[in-house]
Amino acid sequence: MKLTGLIAAPHTPCNTDHSLNPNAVPLQARHLANTGVRGVFVGGTTGECHSFTTEERIELFKAWGPVARENALVNIAHVGHNNLPDARAMVEAARESGVDAIGAMAPNFFKPGSVDDLVEWFALITKTAPELPFYFYDIPGMTGVSLDTAEFLRKAREQIPSLTGVKFTNPDQDLLKECMQVENGSFDILFGTDEKLVSGLGLGCSGAVGSSYNFAANIYHPILKAHEADDLETAILWQKRSIQTIDTIAAYGYLPAAKMVVKMIGVDCGPARPPLLNLTEADASALEKELEDIGFFDWIA
Secondary structure, eight states: OOOOEEEEOOOOOBOTTSOBOGGGHHHHHHHHHHTTOOEEEETSTTTTGGGSOHHHHHHHHHHHHHHHHHTTOEEEEEOOOSSHHHHHHHHHHHHHHTOSEEEEEOOSSSOOOSHHHHHHHHHHHHTTSTTSOEEEEEOHHHHOOOOOHHHHHHHHTTTOTTEEEEEEOOSOHHHHHHHHHGGGGTSEEEEOOGGGHHHHHHTTOOEEEESGGGTOHHHHHHHHHHHHTTOHHHHHHHHHHHHHHHHHHHTTOHHHHHHHHHHHTTOOOOOOOTTSOOOOHHHHHHHHHHHHHHTHHHHTO
């Protein structure tokens, strides 16, 4: 399994009272398909996974299953959890919803202390559905687990035969290069840092998972096309626009502000769930004005 193009990490939609709103999922899926996104990575960091109960996350999988198929979106379910029974329940629910693959970040409370520990943990989870391709979601900035991902790939094949690759949201570019070379490049390394997509493509990644693909896919398609044409100047121009967009949004608190941006473009996913702080009406208006000023709404048109 080798994925290409843009894979969005969709927001988990909420009602105004912060309850889960699965009714918004079809709108999200249609929007992503219409903007040329190839797939979804459901219920990860952008999906505020650890702010939702296991039951809510399973309900989200059930909502995405049919609409991902209807919109021809590759569907990867994030099943990472801090306890084994819930992680296994999520794997089973993901399989029942008809996903194409599963992924998981490392536990972030009692953390695996070695690569061997991490391999054993994922082996326990994935044997619930051994037929599903599995991606290790490497995001040390959120989990606090910073291990040698290339060593993980080299060691995990025997215990995790379904291991397909890595969602690499790790700032270590040298480590990314090493991961790309394990088993002569047989693993699928999905690049996970939107504002450095040009670098990821240059290192050989063909697929990318990101939060800003929810609302700015048309900023990134020119990067992909320019890369294919060896037009580095154009790729860098659009990457700078990506960085401008992300920096503008991040100044207001990235995730809640990103949810506000998708609302601005007609895909209302509701507020972020506490403890994240949502924007005031004044802040939302100020953000929209700043995005207009930098040309964001023209870039995504």
